[in-house]
Amino acid sequence: MSTQEKYLVNCQDGRxxxxxxxxxxxxxxTASKTAxxxxxxTSDAAQLCTTDGASGLQAAGMEPLSDLIAQFLGNGGKLWLCPICAKVNSITEADLVEGAEIAGAPKTMAFLSSGAKLLA
Incomplete structure (x- = not known):
């Protein structure tokens, strides 16, 4: 049994x-550095995992969103796009950045069941 910490972040917000x-x-x-x-x-966040989907997005006083996503993926983080949200936004696997996949509730629930903690 693995003792490595696991975290799931639910992101609904984007542009x-x-x-x-x-x-x-x-x-x-931060979590992906050690876990x-x-x-x-989901929802408005769906575009964030597409090529250039986070380009130009930066909240006042904060690091550019595209830089954070690149750091997250560089740390081995995984991006899971809700299949329904992908369909609604006409996003296909071909539109996704490397490290992202269309994965729904079963995969998310299995990750939580395996000991992942939810960060919201």
Whole structure:
């Protein structure tokens, strides 16, 4: 049995509320430095895992969102896009950045069941 910590961050915000999205990725990036970490993207956050989806997004006084996402992925973090949100936003696997995948509730629930802690 693995003793490594695991974290799941649920991110619902994107372009519509960049500050909240940034805070979610600050949590995720920090957690991913020492733990297995995944971000479940839903709703307005769906575009964040697409190529250039976070470009130009920066809340006042905060690091650019695209830089945080790059750091998170560089740390081995995983981006999981809600399948329904992908469909609603016409996002396919081909649109995703490397390290992102379309993965829904079953994968997310299995990760939580395996001992991941939810950071919201």
């Amino acid at each position: 519509g509320h960049v500050e909240r999205a940034t805070i979610a990725f600050i949590l995720a990036t 297995e970490t995944a971000v479940f993207l």
